[in-house]
Amino acid sequence: MAAPSPEVMARYEAVIGLEIHAQLATATKIFCGCPTGFGAPPNTNVCPVCLGMPGALPVLNREAVELAIKAGLALNCAIRPRSRFARKNYFYPDLPKGYQISQYDEPLAEHGYVDITADGHAMRIGITRVHMEDDAGKSIHDGFKDSDRYSYVDLNRSGTPLIEIVSEPDMRSSSEAYAYLAAVKQVLEFVEVSTCDMEKGHLRCDANVSVRVKGADKLGTKAEVKNLNSFRFLKEALDYEIVRQIALIENGGRVVQETRLYNPDTGETAGMRSKEEAHDYRYFPEPDLVPLRVSESWLARVRSGMPELPARKRARFISDYGLREYDADVLTQTRAASEYFETAARVSGDPKTAANWVMGDLMGMLKAAGKEISESPVSAANLGDLVKRMATGELSGKLAKDVFAKMFAKGEPASAVIEREGLKQISDTGALEKIIAEVIAGNPKQVEQYQGGKTTVINFLVGQAMKATRGQANVAVVTDLLKQKLG
């Protein structure tokens, strides 16, 4: 089918809602005490509860509830004082109970929102609900010598605590969906609800997509696109799916409601030939768990333990430290970066310069070394100390860069590098006078120009003095001395 022309595309708009699953950062599973570690040998972190053995009973993990409440609060949701679990029934080999324990009619959190910026526009994306559920195990369909006949099931992941974050259908393009996913990920990382490691599957995403002629009230028929487990896949799959649906309608066809799987190898989505009735999950209240009641005092405790959220932090960086919007954005991308900056800023006494160092030299070198900011060889306090030494005139800008490179390479504080390399800035007038005398003697032409009124020549002479001291001379002191001597 031919792709629709840009003119045709422009007549339509997409309507997108996302379902994001995030793994909660607990030590143990949601309904049993098995560890949640990643990468253990198959079927080792399992017990009768997560193996779905008859008679085994679930007991809800308090920490999982607390993290889910935090996520709800961070996403501006109302927390229900009473929520409950429900069984979602379906058959699949990696779901040993024959049902998933989820929340259906009474989710833990609802009516939230996230503010995003996409394509230069600020907008608010509604969050319908945040509910808790257990994860299924993992089926492996390829890679074994008898994989043509058998699937292999590992139940280590079975019972891992998840939250599902369901958005309103408020997004109109793949870039809005991208910005929304990024905003949710940022918030979940900030409140340490989830590590959001997409490569490990800690954050997974499905999308509901439909298209309609712009201005139409009625929603088009939607397709659910699964397997959008990276930002790139999300964008590619949505772009493909939107074009596919518009082309279908333009050619006189109809979008059918179905589940489609994104194939990253082809960049296309394809319908899954699932049985119609596979979506009849027959939800009913989970009889093995009492309703979840969150008291006001518990909620207040969680609320008071919430860290500052990225949006507020960003605003504060601008108002308190005088940072530019872009810089405040960069420095609040992760909690680690924001905390690093604040420590460095506090120690340095010069937040703007500290911000430039964090975003420039530090992030550049970390990137080149393939390291996260949490693994930085230069601690935030040590970077702050370096910036302070610049502010007080002990180090010139050029010297500071050299010192920083050595701090980064060896993990040493500035003082150790300066001591060893003898890199201290020379501010002592006595030591500089000799050098200045040499500069004046060695550049008679420039001295004559200066004394003849061409005062900008002073910069050349200062440069000569800096060169003679391998950049260690204090520029301000050198300039003053030169002016005195040349009178």
Added chain:
Amino acid sequence: MKLTETEVRYVAGLANLNLSDAEVRKFQADLDEILAHIDRLNEIDTSGIEPMAQVLYDTEETATLRADVAVPPLGNPAALANAPQPGGGYFKVPKVIER
């Protein structure tokens, strides 16, 4: 009859059951009786009474939550002890194409 034969087959399908025609007729009658009984319960006036799908109790906060502390899991040999077809530490099942 409150239930159609098609409904019985549909429900059986959801439960992964293959019923013979005779069984379909038997369950149609059985389920019908169950539904008739539920209808009798529906005659009771329950307005103002909180539904009790789970045990309810009067606390502000769920008291039966578990601390997030790991307990030793079963381990692989015990986990696979009853598996009809273990292999390489996994449960092996007939090839699954899609969900």
